[in-house]
Amino acid sequence: MPQKRSYGQYCATAKTLDIVGERWTLLVIRELLTGPRRFKDLAASLRGIGTGLLGARLRQLEETGLVRRTTLPPPASVGAYELTEAGRELEPAVMALARWGLKWALGKPARGDAFHPGWAVLALQALFNPAEASGIRESYEFRVDDEVFHARVDGGQVQSVHGAAWEPTLTVTSNGSTFRAVASGELALEEAARSGRITIAGDRSAVRRFEKIFARPTPAKLPAVRAGAA
Amino acid sequence: MPQKRSYGQYCATAKTLDIVGERWTLLVIRELLTGPRRFKDLAASLRGIGTGLLGARLRQLEETGLVRRTTLPPPASVGAYELTEAGRELEPAVMALARWGLKWALGKPARGDAFHPGWAVLALQALFNPAEASGIRESYEFRVDDEVFHARVDGGQVQSVHGAAWEPTLTVTSNGSTFRAVASGELALEEAARSGRITIAGDRSAVRRFEKIFARPTPAKLPAVRAGAA
DNA sequence: CGGCATCCATTTTGATACTG
DNA sequence: CAGTATCAAAATGGATGCCG
Numbered sequence: 001m002p003q004k005r006s007y008g009q010y011c012a013t014a015k016t017l018d019i020v021g022e023r024w025t026l027l028v029i030r031e032l033l034t035g036p037r038r039f040k041d042l043a044a045s046l047r048g049i050g051t052g053l054l055g056a057r058l059r060q061l062e063e064t065g066l067v068r069r070t071t072l073p074p075p076a077s078v079g080a081y082e083l084t085e086a087g088r089e090l091e092p093a094v095m096a097l098a099r100w101g102l103k104w105a106l107g108k109p110a111r112g113d114a115f116h117p118g119w120a121v122l123a124l125q126a127l128f129n130p131a132e133a134s135g136i137r138e139s140y141e142f143r144v145d146d147e148v149f150h151a152r153v154d155g156g157q158v159q160s161v162h163g164a165a166w167e168p169t170l171t172v173t174s175n176g177s178t179f180r181a182v183a184s185g186e187l188a189l190e191e192a193a194r195s196g197r198i199t200i201a202g203d204r205s206a207v208r209r210f211e212k213i214f215a216r217p218t219p220a221k222l223p224a225v226r227a228g229a230a
Numbered sequence: 231m232p233q234k235r236s237y238g239q240y241c242a243t244a245k246t247l248d249i250v251g252e253r254w255t256l257l258v259i260r261e262l263l264t265g266p267r268r269f270k271d272l273a274a275s276l277r278g279i280g281t282g283l284l285g286a287r288l289r290q291l292e293e294t295g296l297v298r299r300t301t302l303p304p305p306a307s308v309g310a311y312e313l314t315e316a317g318r319e320l321e322p323a324v325m326a327l328a329r330w331g332l333k334w335a336l337g338k339p340a341r342g343d344a345f346h347p348g349w350a351v352l353a354l355q356a357l358f359n360p361a362e363a364s365g366i367r368e369s370y371e372f373r374v375d376d377e378v379f380h381a382r383v384d385g386g387q388v389q390s391v392h393g394a395a396w397e398p399t400l401t402v403t404s405n406g407s408t409f410r411a412v413a414s415g416e417l418a419l420e421e422a423a424r425s426g427r428i429t430i431a432g433d434r435s436a437v438r439r440f441e442k443i444f445a446r447p448t449p450a451k452l453p454a455v456r457a458g459a460a
Numbered sequence: 461c462g463g464c465a466t467c468c469a470t471t472t473t474g475a476t477a478c479t480g
Numbered sequence: 481c482a483g484t485a486t487c488a489a490a491a492t493g494g495a496t497g498c499c500g
Contacts, residue, residue: 014331015336098243
């Protein structure tokens with residue numbers, strides 16, 4: 001019984017990290033932020049984790065009450081994992097980490113970096129600007145490669161989910177690599193649309209709202225000050 | 231050369247965790263959020279890290295540009311570590327983790343939990359309510375055991391630092407255990423003051439503002455749903 | 461498919477001893 | 481005090497294999 005390791009500090013941050021601070025754990029949460037996922041899909045998204053460690057992490061999260069097992073609605077009717085309320089409430093923390101990463105760490109993809117559209121959807125969500133969204137209530141559909149995500153803006157909040165969930169005001173279609181470039185800020189949405197790499201269908205005025213609501217306020221700087229370097 | 235381990239994902243969250251996701255790293259950042267610290271003070275606050283690992287983490291953070299070495303102003307004039315701009319910008323993420331922990335994970339101190347007043351100051355800061363703070367510009371002093379912290383509210387933002395930094399509107403004095411209980415929500419400030427465990431000096435009307443600005447919106451629930459437990 | 465159990469090569473970590 | 485050096489104990493990562 002490898003009695004769980006703890007920082008042993010009476011500190012809110014440390015206690016949180018006692019629960020979600022181990023390797024892979026926050027990425028499992030990230031995967032589940034957009035809805036229930038099956039074991040094999042989690043394993044596929046988390047290249048390198050191995051089924052054993054993934055199983056251990058899920059069991060841990062279940063025991064601490066952040067994740068629960070569920071059964072997908074028919075016709076699927078298969079088992080899956082989803083976040084509990086406590087788990088879902090980690091979203092602000094994950095989004096804060098994502099905002100930092102967008103500004104300071106993301107840059108251009110490294111050779112061999114994996115990519116899944118869902119990550120870009122969460123990046124968009126991280127850029128959500130509540131002030132610009134006030135009074136707006138509409139949904140956006142992202143069709144990237146084979147996957148569909150919906151994002152709904154309502155009451156000054158966003159929620160994004162894997163799969164079709166609402167009647168979209170706007171539908172954005174593209175391949176993964178273009179979507180990746182747009183969500184990371186390398187490529188402007190307008191630019192991508194003009195060059196035909198992205199197709200936008202639906203209410204034209206919603207495009208302008210969309211761009212304001214998910215505006216990139218930070219032009220992405222890089223620190224990477226190699227200390228020892230010359 | 232143990233070529234740094236990476237998740238290998240083109241995802242803002244994963245890239246952030248590539249940099250700050252290792253054990254102890256975010257706690258080092260947490261310690262530095264309230265100002266520069268010396269090596270030995272970091273080691274003392276982070277019981278269990280060991281000087282070797284602390285050194286390695288600091289070197290890593292220096293290389294990635296989140297931390298830099300500095301010299302404390304005279305008369306101290308000794309070396310210390312402080313956050314760079316990139317490092318300081320992790321504050322929202324650390325605060326988000328702290329808010330989650332305050333609600334879901336903190337509870338009562340476990341036997342053997344370490345505690346430092348600075349952690350409670352950060353917990354208060356995590357509860358900061360910008361809406362209530364609009365138009366307010368004042369500073370609070372916390373004298374806990376031997377340590378002094380100042381928190382300044384201005385322009386809808388807070389900043390807290392280790393040591394005296396501003397002219398305080400209010401001075402709160404108590405021992406560590408009382409301060410811990412108040413910051414964690416176990417004990418109401420009013421209550422602690424009435425029973426004499428905390429002394430409040432300064433502008434009386436500032437006490438009411440203080441309580442609103444750092445109000446605990448979440449009454450602290452606990453998940454801990456043991457899955458396997460009979 | 462949906463996992464858990466096992467084995468093993470590497471990394472990370474934790475604790476202490478040691479040096480400038 | 482500020483770290484390095486060292487070594488034992490854990491955690492991770494792959495690869496299988498197994499079973500319902």
